Amino acid sequence: MYMKSQHSAESDKVITGSARTHILSRLEKARKIATTIVGLLDDTGSNVSEKSVLEAQAYRWMMQGALQFEASKWEECLEAYSIVHVVYSVLTRSASTKEADIFKEILSSTIEPSIRYAAYQRSLPRTMPMSRIVAQHALPNSDAVKAALKLDPDALKDHTVEPEMQRGQVGKDLPKTITWRSRTVKLEDARIAQSLASVNEAEEKLADLLASNTDMTPQDKAAAYDDILVPSQDAVDATKTAIDELTSEGVPTADQRLQALQVTRTALNYALIGWRVGRNRILCGYNDGAVLELVQHTLKRKYGKEIQASEESNGAKLARLRERVVLYDSTLQSIDSIKELPGVAADQTLGKELESKNHYFSALRSLALARSHALLDRPQNALALFSRALSYASKISVTDESPSHNKPLNLELTSSQSHSLQNLLQRLVTQHRALAEVYNLQREAVTSEKAKKTGSTPFIERLDEYPISGVDLTRLVDYPPRLRSIPVKPIFLDVAWNYIDYPGRAKKEVSVVKGDRDEPKEEKKDTKKGWGWFGRSAA
Numbered sequence: 001m002y003m004k005s006q007h008s009a010e011s012d013k014v015i016t017g018s019a020r021t022h023i024l025s026r027l028e029k030a031r032k033i034a035t036t037i038v039g040l041l042d043d044t045g046s047n048v049s050e051k052s053v054l055e056a057q058a059y060r061w062m063m064q065g066a067l068q069f070e071a072s073k074w075e076e077c078l079e080a081y082s083i084v085h086v087v088y089s090v091l092t093r094s095a096s097t098k099e100a101d102i103f104k105e106i107l108s109s110t111i112e113p114s115i116r117y118a119a120y121q122r123s124l125p126r127t128m129p130m131s132r133i134v135a136q137h138a139l140p141n142s143d144a145v146k147a148a149l150k151l152d153p154d155a156l157k158d159h160t161v162e163p164e165m166q167r168g169q170v171g172k173d174l175p176k177t178i179t180w181r182s183r184t185v186k187l188e189d190a191r192i193a194q195s196l197a198s199v200n201e202a203e204e205k206l207a208d209l210l211a212s213n214t215d216m217t218p219q220d221k222a223a224a225y226d227d228i229l230v231p232s233q234d235a236v237d238a239t240k241t242a243i244d245e246l247t248s249e250g251v252p253t254a255d256q257r258l259q260a261l262q263v264t265r266t267a268l269n270y271a272l273i274g275w276r277v278g279r280n281r282i283l284c285g286y287n288d289g290a291v292l293e294l295v296q297h298t299l300k301r302k303y304g305k306e307i308q309a310s311e312e313s314n315g316a317k318l319a320r321l322r323e324r325v326v327l328y329d330s331t332l333q334s335i336d337s338i339k340e341l342p343g344v345a346a347d348q349t350l351g352k353e354l355e356s357k358n359h360y361f362s363a364l365r366s367l368a369l370a371r372s373h374a375l376l377d378r379p380q381n382a383l384a385l386f387s388r389a390l391s392y393a394s395k396i397s398v399t400d401e402s403p404s405h406n407k408p409l410n411l412e413l414t415s416s417q418s419h420s421l422q423n424l425l426q427r428l429v430t431q432h433r434a435l436a437e438v439y440n441l442q443r444e445a446v447t448s449e450k451a452k453k454t455g456s457t458p459f460i461e462r463l464d465e466y467p468i469s470g471v472d473l474t475r476l477v478d479y480p481p482r483l484r485s486i487p488v489k490p491i492f493l494d495v496a497w498n499y500i501d502y503p504g505r506a507k508k509e510v511s512v513v514k515g516d517r518d519e520p521k522e523e524k525k526d527t528k529k530g531w532g533w534f535g536r537s538a539a
Contacts, residue, residue, distance in 0.1 A: 020070070027067040034060035050147065051091065057144040058087040062111075069114055074121040075137075081115045082138035083145055085130075090148040090155050131157075175200070180267035181347065185260040189242045192264060195235035199271070202228040206408050218282050225279040225408075232272040239265045266341045273334045274410035280327040281409045288364055289324045290421055292317065292371055314375045321368045321375075328365035332358060335411075356396045360413055363392035363421060370428070379435040386432055390425040393418070444468065 038060050041053045065080030085107065092103040112130060119133055135156050138145055148155045174193040177184050187193045206228050210221060243261045251258055281288050294311060335358050344350060370385035396418045447468045459467075459476050 024067065024070055027063060027070060031060065031063040031067055034063050050150075051094070054087055054091065054144065054147050054151075057147065058084050058091075061087070061142075061144055065114065069118065072121075074118045077118045078115065078122065078133070078137040079139055081111055081118065082134040082136075083142055085111050085115065085134045086138050086155050087144050087148050090152045094151060178264055178267055180263050180270075181350065183263055185263045187264065188257065188260070189238065191238045192235060192242065195231055195238050196268075198231035199228065199235055202231050203408065210408055218285060221282045222279050225275060225282070228275055228408075229272070229279070232268065232275055235268045236265070236272055239268055262342045266343050269341050270338060270411075273338055274412070275408075277331050277334055277411045278409035280331050284324050284327050284364075287420065288417070289327075290364060290367060290424055292321070317375055318372055321372045324368045325365055328361050328368065331361045332365070335361070352397070356398060357411060357413060359392045359395045360418065360421070363389040363396075363425065366392060367425065367428075370432075374432065379432055379439045383429070383432040383436045386425060386429045390422070390429050393422045393425050396422075 034056070038053070038056045041048045041056050061080045061083045065077050065084060068074075068077035068080055088103045088107050088111065092100045092107070095103060115130065115133060119128070124133065138156060140146075140149075140156065145156070174190075174197050175187060176193070177186055178196065187196065206224055209224055210216070213220075216224075239261060243258065243265065246255070246258050246261070253259075285291070285293060335354055338344060338354060339351075344354075366385050366389035370382045370389060373379075373385060374382040396413075398413045398415045398418045458478050459471055
């Protein structure tokens with residue numbers, strides 16, 4: 001195993017013939033040693049428990065499976081690893097927590113990947129469950145399997161029984177066809193048919209649950225959708241697996257089987273996305289979140305007496321609206337993902353329906369954002385968003401001939417939902433247009449009041465203020481200009497003090513008397529002589 005791991009770590013090196021032979025010889029030697037250990041433990045004189053013997057047998061078969069795996073003998077490899085899987089599964093159920101974790105790690109990291117690869121080499125279906133592969137290839141006559149059956153008689157039982165067998169639906173027929181738009185195709189894959197039958201059954205149960213429990217909270221209703229989302233996802237996965245198998249076999253795209261699977265895949269993906277959108281619509285609240293419900297909380301006093309609290313705060317309302325916007329964004333992304341499914345781009349009728357659904361949820365998203373701005377006292381922003389939501393709602397075109405009220409919510413819309421949304425938005429646009437007008441009048445009143453206080457100030461001195469009520473052209477500047485103080489630099493006055501005639505300051509005249517003048521004095525000559533800095537005395 002160390003040599004093989006080294007070669008796998010260095011992908012550039014290929015296992016040569018000598019290295020391969022060396023690996024096989026090491027595995028053969030390990031198998032012989034494990035067989036010797038099992039023989040010693042089976043001795044009647046050894047005081048070893050049955051579980052210890054069973055572990056030794058599992059190790060021997062594991063070495064056998066690794067040897068056959070390296071030798072590319074896939075049938076013998078499946079038999080050996082299936083026996084190991086049976087033994088370790090039994091030991092996992094009967095061991096302590098710490099030992100069970102070790103056995104699970106061996107199964108998940110070594111045994112099951114090897115079984116899957118060997119089953120792939122034997123061209124077994126990829127959809128075949130692990131327990132079924134083990135039950136079919138584990139040798140029931142081997143000593144290890146016999147010892148495991150003593151501890152657990154159901155060790156070789158296939159635990160992946162079909163859903164219909166588990167739910168007592170053996171007598172019910174599986175769906176044989178599936179219809180997408182105007183095209184009906186046959187279901188040739190049994191697992192797809194079984195998954196589709198589970199989806200139909202879950203849909204019936206969900207419809208009955210929602211109809212019989214009308215007082216359920218939105219959270220409980222959304223949780224009930226999980227029972228239909230899981231089988232729907234299984235059906236989509238089964239279809240993708242079947243397509244991958246045909247593609248790996250080199251089946252051309254124009255083949256009838258592959259075309260039928262592509263239609264099935266589109267139908268099942270559309271249904272799955274529809275249930276996801278329905279779950280989001282349930283979480284949004286009544287009427288897809290178009291109405292903001294009033295929530296009142298009940299508070300408890302210290303002595304157990306309850307009082308009815310007032311309406312929830314604006315912060316709580318904004319939090320709910322924020323959650324709805326997130327749900328609407330998720331719904332719009334889901335609708336966009338439908339356009340990427342095979343055959344959807346060429347269907348113009350379906351494209352128009354998806355566009356209408358996109359407009360519907362975009363209108364709801366703008367409605368939630370507009371309510372947020374309205375709560376924050378921004379009527380102009382709210383009016384703009386309400387107007388945008390109304391423009392989205394006016395583009396919705398829904399044609400439903402016979403809407404079913406008992407069917408759980410999904411991606412489908414009804415004309416009543418579209419009309420109610422348009423009527424609500426029209427009322428809100430009218431209401432907030434009036435509120436915006438009142439807001440503008442209030443701002444004008446405030447501005448005019450402010451202008452009265454600063455009415456003597458010309459416009460040239462208020463250029464930093466936007467004139468909401470217009471510019472008074474008679475008060476652009478002051479003419480003639482008034483005498484006003486102007487700030488200047490004091491240092492300029494200090495320097496120019498003796499050169500500026502200030503009002504009220506008389507200039508002093510300086511009188512000069514002739515007798516007081518001093519005679520010019522002779523300058524004293526320097527007697528030093530010399531060059532540069534070094535002087536010398538006269539000779």
